[in-house]
Amino acid sequence: MAATDIVGIAVTTIILGSIYGLVAIGMTLIYGTLRILDMSQGSMVMVGSFVGWGILVVAGLNPVIAIAAAFVATFILGALTQLVSVQPLMKRRNAIDFEMVTFITTFAVAMILTNVALELLGPQQRNVTPVISGGVNIYHGVNLPYQSMAMAIVSITMMAGLGIFLARTRWGMAIRAVAQDLDAARLMGVPVGKLYPLTMGLASALAGVAGVFLGGLYFAYPQAGDLPLLEALIVVIFGGLGSLPGTVYAAYAIGLIQATAEVLVGTTWSLPILYGVILFVLIIRPYGLLGKPSEARL
Amino acid sequence: MSALPNRTEPTPARPALTRTAPPRSAFPAMTPARWMVTGVLVALAAVIPLVMTNQYALSVMVTTLVLLVLNISWNFVLGVAGVWNFGQLAIYALGGYGAGIIMLHTSLSPWLAVLAGGVVAAFAAVLLAFPTLRLYGIYTSLLTFAFAEVIEYVIVNDGSGLTGGTFGLPIVKGLYASLSLAASARAYYWTVLAVVVVSTIVLAAVGHSRLGIALRGIRDAPAYAAARGVSPMRYRVIAFAVSGFLAGIAGGLYVSYNQSISPSAMGLTPMSIDVTMLVIGGLGTATGPIIGTVLLAIVQTALVSHPGAELTILGIFLLVVVVFVPDGLAGLAARYWRRVSTWAAEDDQSGEAAGQEVAGQEVAGQETGGQETAEPGAAAEIPEGSPDPNVA
Numbered sequence: 001m002a003a004t005d006i007v008g009i010a011v012t013t014i015i016l017g018s019i020y021g022l023v024a025i026g027m028t029l030i031y032g033t034l035r036i037l038d039m040s041q042g043s044m045v046m047v048g049s050f051v052g053w054g055i056l057v058v059a060g061l062n063p064v065i066a067i068a069a070a071f072v073a074t075f076i077l078g079a080l081t082q083l084v085s086v087q088p089l090m091k092r093r094n095a096i097d098f099e100m101v102t103f104i105t106t107f108a109v110a111m112i113l114t115n116v117a118l119e120l121l122g123p124q125q126r127n128v129t130p131v132i133s134g135g136v137n138i139y140h141g142v143n144l145p146y147q148s149m150a151m152a153i154v155s156i157t158m159m160a161g162l163g164i165f166l167a168r169t170r171w172g173m174a175i176r177a178v179a180q181d182l183d184a185a186r187l188m189g190v191p192v193g194k195l196y197p198l199t200m201g202l203a204s205a206l207a208g209v210a211g212v213f214l215g216g217l218y219f220a221y222p223q224a225g226d227l228p229l230l231e232a233l234i235v236v237i238f239g240g241l242g243s244l245p246g247t248v249y250a251a252y253a254i255g256l257i258q259a260t261a262e263v264l265v266g267t268t269w270s271l272p273i274l275y276g277v278i279l280f281v282l283i284i285r286p287y288g289l290l291g292k293p294s295e296a297r298l
Numbered sequence: 299m300s301a302l303p304n305r306t307e308p309t310p311a312r313p314a315l316t317r318t319a320p321p322r323s324a325f326p327a328m329t330p331a332r333w334m335v336t337g338v339l340v341a342l343a344a345v346i347p348l349v350m351t352n353q354y355a356l357s358v359m360v361t362t363l364v365l366l367v368l369n370i371s372w373n374f375v376l377g378v379a380g381v382w383n384f385g386q387l388a389i390y391a392l393g394g395y396g397a398g399i400i401m402l403h404t405s406l407s408p409w410l411a412v413l414a415g416g417v418v419a420a421f422a423a424v425l426l427a428f429p430t431l432r433l434y435g436i437y438t439s440l441l442t443f444a445f446a447e448v449i450e451y452v453i454v455n456d457g458s459g460l461t462g463g464t465f466g467l468p469i470v471k472g473l474y475a476s477l478s479l480a481a482s483a484r485a486y487y488w489t490v491l492a493v494v495v496v497s498t499i500v501l502a503a504v505g506h507s508r509l510g511i512a513l514r515g516i517r518d519a520p521a522y523a524a525a526r527g528v529s530p531m532r533y534r535v536i537a538f539a540v541s542g543f544l545a546g547i548a549g550g551l552y553v554s555y556n557q558s559i560s561p562s563a564m565g566l567t568p569m570s571i572d573v574t575m576l577v578i579g580g581l582g583t584a585t586g587p588i589i590g591t592v593l594l595a596i597v598q599t600a601l602v603s604h605p606g607a608e609l610t611i612l613g614i615f616l617l618v619v620v621v622f623v624p625d626g627l628a629g630l631a632a633r634y635w636r637r638v639s640t641w642a643a644e645d646d647q648s649g650e651a652a653g654q655e656v657a658g659q660e661v662a663g664q665e666t667g668g669q670e671t672a673e674p675g676a677a678a679e680i681p682e683g684s685p686d687p688n689v690a
Contacts (some may be wrong), residue, residue, distance in 0.1 A: 088621045101438045105620050111570045111613035230447045237440045268455040275448045279429050286432045
């Protein structure tokens with residue numbers, strides 16, 4: 001393995017890991033707080049891509065506005081998703097199948113969003129202008145586009161921002177309180193009813209911002225969320241559902257595995273190899289890297 | 299947010315959609331009356347191709363029946379065994395590709411190729427079962443979902459030419475290569491209908507056998523079942539194999555009828571439709587897959603010119619049914635039927651009947667009446683010999 005390969009792998013790891021982390025951390029946040037797995041997270045990436053396309057290409061505005069608009073749009077959509085597909089089921093939340101029922105309802109929301117996009121905007125792939133164009137040659141032939149750099153920086157900033165939000169602010173602490181002990185949180189006066197849509201909106205907004213960048217990297221089209229959803233699923237299983245640090249580690253670990261596989265054996269087999277590694281990890285640790293065994297196992 | 303949710307982790311008990319009101323007659327005992335109704339329905343279904351001359355309608359019906367075989371197989375692992383396997387479409391596609399590749403490259407009888415597709419799929423299902431069954435709950439669905447996506451990804455990106463990538467297999471002969479188009483469509487219709495009937499009956503019989511009771515026991519009370527010596531791993535691997543084999547047969551029938559198979563047979567969109575069919579029909583019931591598949595096939599055919607609107611409507615359907623009718627249309631029908639029978643029984647016995655729909659908990663003696671036991675623990679609360687309107 002040449003030195004350029006190693007530099008290439010390192011750069012790709014940081015970029016992939018950051019973007020996976022941004023999509024997956026929302027899923028973990030939702031799972032930790034509401035105990036549901038949000039399958040509509042991929043659609044939020046798609047919506048973010050289309051908002052990015054609308055603002056950058058159709059309206060021709062500033063990328064900062066695009067990111068802000070994607071954040072707001074997916075925040076509202078995420079909160080609405082919670083109200084429509086999860087809130088009516090909350091009275092059944094002690095049932096063992098609650099996770100599965102909400103898995104299906106959020107899946108239905110994903111289906112609706114994807115197909116509304118298909119009906120309104122058509123199946124064609126749309127080019128989203130990169131937020132920043134150009135790139136820099138960092139090491140003999142390893143080119144680093146500014147777009148990727150911006151993506152990694154924004155992702156890491158947002159993940160750090162989420163960490164600070166959860167650790168320091170009133171609402172963040174309320175989310176953590178609910179994740180730890182719902183009844184105690186309620187008794188302390190945490191407005192749980194408002195908190196759930198807020199959490200899901202926030203998580204969806206992170207995915208939406210990721211969508212603006214992913215749209216620049218690939219395209220904006222109705223199924224643009226499928227692959228990010230799959231990757232985020234793999235990240236959250238690998239990291240252990242409900243564990244934020246586990247998700248961040250897993251995102252970079254998976255970025256590393258995928259980057260290495262891409263350099264060594266090519267793009268086609270990187271996903272199957274990744275899957276093989278995950279399978280191996282799950283056979284040894286069925287609850288992921290940092291997941292709690294009691295939640296995952298009988 | 300009405301009731302205060304209890305935050306303690308619930309004991310894993312019944313990972314199915316039917317927690318609140320379990321479908322009690324999920325696999326009803328076959329009384330003579332039921333045999334007759336079934337027989338008449340099957341006979342009616344068998345006559346359709348003789349009456350129907352519209353080739354398009356017939357082809358839609360064959361496609362629906364193939365899908366029904368797949369859904370019956372999926373219902374077995376999802377509803378009866380209670381394993382949230384979302385990789386069933388990949389197993390189905392593997393069966394289809396297996397059968398198709400054998401038809402293309404060997405001179406074996408196409409019937410053997412379809413059977414071989416079933417065996418390939420059963421093998422794949424068992425391989426999937428071992429890592430999957432180590433996981434619990436939501437992890438299971440994640441892993442199997444990822445498995446399906448990866449299989450699709452590998453087939454789409456296959457450069458070796460074995461599967462034909464995105465475009466699928468070149469034209470295969472199929473089962474009835476020697477017949478004319480119209481005659482072969484009819485022949486396929488009857489073949490797939492026979493598979494549907496046989497698999498429904500066999501799986502309903504399995505539902506009453508030791509295997510079915512063990513599977514439902516593991517689904518409803520895993521710790522208790524394991525403590526009584528019912529090995530969750532062993533029985534669930536068997537369930538995966540049975541369900542995988544049937545899914546593979548469905549795949550083989552698909553590749554024969556369509557004379558090709560491409561990755562579009564699997565993936566997120568067909569899976570969404572199949573899940574919707576199963577959930578709307580009623581998971582874990584014998585009639586649920588049939589009701590759901592036929593109903594949604596009709597909706598789909600009506601909306602065939604608006605592909606986006608079709609799935610949007612299905613999504614809304616799915617949302618509404620899960621929220622308001624958690625046990626599906628089969629469960630809804632069973633509940634209404636039970637209520638009507640209860641009224642009839644009350645009239646007969648002049649108010650003696652205790653069948654006040656005690657949250658649907660009246661239970662006949664365990665399996666003796668051929669009735670399925672309801673919720674675990676429910677049987678203990680019911681006084682002995684309480685009249686069950688379904689038995690009468």
